[in-house]
Amino acid sequence: MGIEYSAPLQFKYAILLDMPVETINDGKLLELIESWYGTKYKYGGETRQGVDCSGFSKAFMSSYYNITLTRNSADQYKQCSTKVKKKKLKQGDLVFFKTRGSKGGITHVGVYLCNNKFVHAATSSGVMISDLDEDYYKTRFYGAGRVK
Structure with missing residues (x-):
């Protein structure tokens, strides 16, 4: 299938993911991301009217992978059955950050794509x-x- 048959979402996410457009072919994933993309941040939010990081990861993982996560980023880290090294990340892995310094605990989460x-x-x-x-x-x- 040639590039000329690619959907507009494929082009958008090929650019955002810095990948060849031909490799972006998971329509369900693209539509899910697109349905949330640009939703404003709202602490404690869980909807497309406003969402925080753990609310988003919880909704994303439920919609795409049918996985139920807890509601807090630190608890989501504890819920991971396998810890993964950065070089071994796969689509759907959760990535965690300490945004308040090394002693501040886990305060941010995202979903790895590619x-x-x-x-x-x-x-x-x-x-x-x-x-x-x-x-x-x-x-x-x-x-x-x-x-x-």
Whole structure:
């Protein structure tokens, strides 16, 4: 199938994920991300009217993987049955951050997609895709895990 037959969402997410458009072919995943993309951040929120990071990861994992997560990022980390090294991340793994310093505990979570990118609800921009190597996330990365 040639690139000329690719859907507009494939092009959008190929750019956001820095991947060849032909490799972006999971329509269900793209539609789910798109349905949340740009949703404003709201502490304690769980809907498309406003969502925080753990509310988003909980809704995302339930919709796409049929996995029920707890409501708090630190508890979601504890819920991971397998801890995963950064180099071994797979789509659907959860990535965790300490945004209040190393002693502040886990305060942020996102869902890993591919190519070092993850989707999450950021306080600054709402639901968006970021790169684990961006300075902000690189210095605050705590760990990653897989939920079964």
